[in-house]
Every structure is written in C-alpha cells, then in structure tokens.
Amino acid sequence: MRGTKSRFRIPVVDYNLTYDKQPSGIWHYSQPCNHRVHPATTSSIVKYNGGPLWQDGYTWQNIYWGSYYTKPSSSQWMKRLELVVAHLESDTSYSGGLSTYNVGTGKLIGPVMIPQDPPSQISNDQIAKTLIGWISSGTVADLRTAGAYNIFLPPGTTASISGDVSCNSFCDYHDTANGPNGPFYTVEPYPCAQGCNQCTQDPLDTLTQGLSEEMVEVKTDMDPGTGWVIGNEEICDYCDANFVCNRIATGEYVNSWYDKSKNACWIGRK
Numbered sequence: 001m002r003g004t005k006s007r008f009r010i011p012v013v014d015y016n017l018t019y020d021k022q023p024s025g026i027w028h029y030s031q032p033c034n035h036r037v038h039p040a041t042t043s044s045i046v047k048y049n050g051g052p053l054w055q056d057g058y059t060w061q062n063i064y065w066g067s068y069y070t071k072p073s074s075s076q077w078m079k080r081l082e083l084v085v086a087h088l089e090s091d092t093s094y095s096g097g098l099s100t101y102n103v104g105t106g107k108l109i110g111p112v113m114i115p116q117d118p119p120s121q122i123s124n125d126q127i128a129k130t131l132i133g134w135i136s137s138g139t140v141a142d143l144r145t146a147g148a149y150n151i152f153l154p155p156g157t158t159a160s161i162s163g164d165v166s167c168n169s170f171c172d173y174h175d176t177a178n179g180p181n182g183p184f185y186t187v188e189p190y191p192c193a194q195g196c197n198q199c200t201q202d203p204l205d206t207l208t209q210g211l212s213e214e215m216v217e218v219k220t221d222m223d224p225g226t227g228w229v230i231g232n233e234e235i236c237d238y239c240d241a242n243f244v245c246n247r248i249a250t251g252e253y254v255n256s257w258y259d260k261s262k263n264a265c266w267i268g269r270k
Contacts (some may be wrong), residue, residue, distance in 0.1 A: 047233065048101075051226025052145060052180050054219035059147035060085055061110040063131075063140060067152030069116050077204075082111060084208050084251035085150060087250040088215055094248045094268060095216075100261040101228050101235075103219045108149065112140045114152030118153060124161045124187070127151065128177035131185055148174075148184035148218045150211065155190040167192035172210040180223040186214040197253075199245040205253045212254035213240075217221045220257075230258060 014100040062085060068074055086108050088097050095105060114134070119126070131149065134140045140149065151160060159166045161173065174186040188211055191197075197206035213236040221227030221234050230238045239256040247253050248268040257266040 002167055017236075020139065037077060046101075046228055046230050046258065047226050049226045052222040053101065054098075054106060054222065055146070056106070057146075058106040059141070059143050060089060060106055060150065060212075060215075061141050061143065061147065062108075062150045063114060063134075064111060064152050065114045066157065067115055068117075068154035069152075070112050073189055078111065078113075081207070082108070083250075084204075084211065084214070084252055087248060087252055088208075088254070089210050090251070091248040094212070094254060094266065095219075096264070097259060097266060098216065098219060098257070099120045100259065101220050107268075109141060118157050120156060121158050121160055121211060122153075122166070124159065124173075124175060127187060128158065128175070131176055131183055133145045133213050135183060140255045144220075145182045145184075148182075148186065148215075148222070150186045150188055150215075153187070153189045157189065159187050159189055167195070171196035171206075172214055172216045172259070174214040174224070176223050180226065182222075184218055184222050186211065186218060188214075202233065208252045209255050212248075212252070213257075216257050226248065 001250040013152045062078075062081060064074075064078055069078060079132075089106055089108060106147070118130075131140075131151070135142050141147075143149070150246055153166075159173075160166075161170070164170060166172070166187075171192055172186060172188050174184070176182055176184045188207060191203040191206035196210060199209070216236055217234045221229060224234075225232075229233055236255050242265075244256065244265070244267075245253060246256050247268060249269070254268065256267070258264075259266050
C-alpha cells in the first residue's frame with residue numbers, strides 16, 4: 001500500500017516514516033531532509049537484481065523547464081549547474097569509484113531550455129508523460145536506454161508523488177517512465193529553503209547534495225529496484241542514515257554512496 005506511515009528508529013534521529021510498495025519496492029528520495037525514508041536494512045550486503053546499469057559513454061542531458069530559465073538573471077545559475085553535472089560525472093573518485101558496481105562513466109551533452117512554464121504542482125506521472133512527449137517531438141535528445149535526463153524545475157513549482165510534495169516530504173528523486181526501457185530521469189525541484197542541506201546555507205549546495213545522490217542511483221539502479229540495492233534501499237540511501245558532509249575534488253557538496261569494495265561509505269573532502 002502506498003503512503004503507509006510508521007515509526008522506526010535509525011541511529012541518527014527518530015523519523016516519521018513513509019514508505020511505498022511500488023512495483024520496484026522502493027522510491028528514491030534524496031536524504032537528509034524531512035521526508036520519506038525507508039526502514040533500515042539489517043545487512044550491509046549489496047545485491048544486484050539483474051537490471052540495467054550505466055555504461056561507459058552513456059549520456060546526461062539537463063532540461064531547464066520554465067520561463068524562469070529564459071531570464072538573463074538565470075544564465076549564471078544554469079552555467080553553474082552544467083559544471084556541477086560535468087564535475088559529478090567526471091570525478092574519478094566519486095563517479096569513477098562506481099566501477100566497483102560495473103558502472104561506467106558517461107558524458108554531458110548540451111542542455112535544453114523549455115520556455116513554457118510547468119503547472120505550479122506537477123505529478124511524477126505528468127512529468128514522465130511530458131518527457132516522453134519532448135523526446136517524440138525532438139525537443140530533447142532521444143537517449144533511449146543509454147542515458148538519463150536531469151529535469152530542473154523553476155521556483156514556485158513543486159513535484160508530487162502519491163500525494164507527497166517536494167520540499168515538504170522529499171527533496172528530489174529519480175525514476176523511469178517505462179521500466180528498463182526508460183526514459184530515465186531525475187527530478188530536481190528548485191532548492192528547498194530548509195531541510196535538504198545539512199552542510200551550508202548555499203542553495204547550490206542544497207541542489208548538489210540531492211542531485212549527486214540521484215545521479216549515482218540512476219547509474220547503479222536505472223530501473224528502480226532492479227539494480228544494486230541494500231535491502232530495500234539504494235546505495236546512497238544506506239549512507240544517508242549517518243550523513244556526513246562530503247565534497248568532490250572540484251568542491252561541490254555531495255551525498256555519499258556505499259562502497260562495497262571497502263565495506264564503508266565513500267569519503268571525499270570535508
């Protein structure tokens with residue numbers, strides 16, 4: 001049943017839990033935030049369920065949705081996000097370290113700006129259908145199963161899943177529109193004012209922490225629940241329970257992922 005609420009104590013703090021029994025068994029919500037978490041697993045043993053994984057040469061494309069991104073004042077923000085995605089994907093320790101999961105390193109192609117504004121509240125189903133439409137019309141690249149899209153929403157737009165709303169119940173997430181056939185995507189609401197950044201007060205740092213987690217989990221679990229998981233968690237979720245501020249070599253704050261080769265969570269710059 002979707003949206004079942006419970007209580008469960010994990011090592012850091014006592015959370016109100018909401019967990020979904022989707023076809024995959026898991027939803028992907030960036031932590032830490034006052035939002036959806038899953039019951040902690042009883043084992044750190046990672047399991048691969050046979051689904052698609054990110055391969056060398058796969059492609060990322062950023063989609064900036066809304067008239068907000070057409071404004072000259074937003075150009076610097078978008079330039080920074082383009083650099084962030086390039087840095088996240090090319091960092092030899094953070095993204096490159098995922099080779100322990102038989103995951104490759106991809107590339108970033110040019111972004112797409114969608115000038116039409118999305119609704120002030122948009123559901124995950126609506127986002128998936130809209131993305132399919134953009135692909136069909138040639139508005140965005142047709143990555144098929146060899147890549148993923150980062151969909152950046154404008155200020156004032158919230159995403160919803162099963163009644164849960166961004167910046168209230170979750171920070172961001174990733175999903176697929178059609179199982180292993182894709183398209184695969186992350187949804188990145190404009191940075192939440194509170195609850196999604198334990199490291200700084202910078203909105204960019206808020207976004208990079210969630211975005212980094214979703215990119216890692218897209219790569220290691222493209223069709224949610226069929227890739228690498230720890231119980232009913234993904235490899236960043238497991239480390240979020242004991243969150244530590246980490247940065248990659250270029251300085252961006254990121255969420256850690258479980259390194260099965262070291263039986264420990266990834267550690268970067270402090």
